[in-house]
Amino acid sequence: MKLIAFGLLLLGCIQSFATPDSQVVILHQIRMMLNDTRGVVNGWNDNQVSPCYFNAIICNQDQQVTSITLSSSGLSGVLSPRIGDLPYLQQLLLDGNNITGGIPQELGNLSSLTTLKLGGNNLIGSIPDSLGRLSKLQNLDLSKNHLSGKIPTSLSNLPSLNDINLADNNLDGEIPKQLLQVSHYNYIGNQLNCGQHLIPCKGSDVNTGGSKNSIVKVVLPSIGGAVTLIVIVVLFLLWWQRMRYRPEIYVDVPGQHDHNLEFGQIKRFSWRELQIATGNFSEQSVLGKGGFGKVYKGVLPGPHGKKVAVKRLFEVEKPDGEIAFLREVELISIAVHKNILRLIGFCTTPTERLLVYPYMENLSVASRLRDIKLNEPALDWPTRVRIALGAARGLEYLHEHCNPKIIHRDVKAANVLLDANFEAVVGDFGLAKMMDIERNTVTTRVRGTMGHIAPEYLKTGRPSVKTDIFGYGVMLLEIVTGERAIFPDFLEGAGEIMLIDQVKLLVQGGRLTDIVDRNLDNAYNFEELEKIIQIALLCTHVEPDRRPAMSEVVQMLEGNVVPAEQWEEWQVAELARRQQYEMRQQQQLFSFSEESLNIQEAIQLSGGR
Structure with a gap:
């Protein structure tokens, strides 16, 4: 029995360890069914260990894929049913492409999914009943496709749904009553009917229906919009007042003067979290020191104890330090590639700027080349x-x-x-x-x-x-x-x-x-x-x-x-450069010798003693 238990435990460990590999295979198979004219998913190769460095992919701390973001990426082809084999997926954003074919029934297996956006494609067929199993789904956008048939009644069973957009398709029949009670909905551009006691939905937005609830749904967003506008105006005035008296910062590239940061999925850490993680920024935790700061090894609190590298910037109150912080955050946020260091999060205080990266177990290439430790x-x-x-x-x-x-x-x-x-x-x-x-x-x-x-x-x-x-x-x-x-x-x-x-x-x-x-x-x-x-x-x-x-x-x-011609060209250019260098050296040596001779003659003529 002990041997069997050990075998089952070992099998579980092997399966757990292999999970990232299976995700790589799944993403590669999804890629193979898509036409990628812009090379957006070229990096989805099936020979990688982890999918977490693939373009447009976000993973959680356990290296599980949680987000695929490929909106308006010029993709065509069809959507692979294998996408239903990513159980931790929370966001699937494929809107604004040219994907054809039907919506796979297998999407109903994505039990963690909260956002599904497939709008603005060329999808055909009916809406799968299986989407009614997505108990955590909050946002569903299937608008501007060529979907037909009735809206599945199973969608009425989605307890978390608060935003549904099925506009501009070829849907017909009656809209389930429960789907007229979500916070935001749009069914215009179909052959739908809102039910016996409501106006027809063809060519109109059901948000403008005649019920009191509908009126409330129109009035409340209007009030909310007015309040939001007032807040925006006040914030703009405060920002303008601040910028009016702020020292000018020189930026090298025209058009890059605005340093408002959009961090997206990047986490904002508290100072206390990073202080604890690094042992109060202990010198024993220092991994390295660069031109703008020190890098510390840290362990984040939590059941997994994730290791991180925390970069603490020097002289952040000076322009160079601030610019370095803004530059690094902006650029790493833009650059998403498995061979580019990804940013996990950041922390800002009036006197501190910190950046949090994944911990690189094998440090830098330089350290592995020159600081070889015993054994x-x-x-x-x-x-x-x-x-x-x-x-x-x-x-x-x-x-x-x-x-x-x-x-x-x-x-x-x-x-x-x-x-x-x-x-x-x-x-x-x-x-x-x-x-x-x-x-x-x-x-x-x-x-x-x-x-x-x-x-x-x-x-x-x-x-x-x-x-x-x-x-x-x-x-x-x-x-x-x-x-x-x-x-x-x-x-x-x-x-x-x-x-x-x-x-x-x-x-x-x-x-x-x-x-x-x-x-x-x-x-x-x-x-x-x-x-x-x-x-x-x-x-x-x-x-x-x-x-x-x-x-x-x-x-x-x-x-x-x-290429042989490139190497031969280099050799010719290098030979010419070396000959010029040697010629200059000889000329300098000749000039020095001639000058020494003139000085010696001058001394002799002057009767030097």
């Missing part, structure tokens, strides 16, 4: 290759799929984090910028980490996607060599060496194997090494226009080779 294995070669690809995909998303584009401005191994599965996640958006789409650039103070800053950025102060690509190239060299971008010259005993220069010398000398991190103990693939080094050097090309786009980098990493 902790070094990153193996396949993991390093996967990290390079994950970071490239994250930057590709920022550069090519966000609108406006986002420039990170500080791409380096220390800002790429690793989750429990060593999946790369690009983080630390404290220096990030949104690009001006019209000018395709912004002008700022030069910020970043020396050794990772592109030469044209140092010269002009104008970051671009190409400056990020330069930083990514240096990061690739960090991953391969395990070295910092700038490290001490131990041979000469003084000064420092640029990692890029060192790698170029070794490549030109045909000494690729001398580049590799010795912690790998020669366990690496030489062809992959050669390819990654070539990609890194292309990304750090002196001429920005010659650097590949991040989408090209992703393609090269996913493929087997770097």
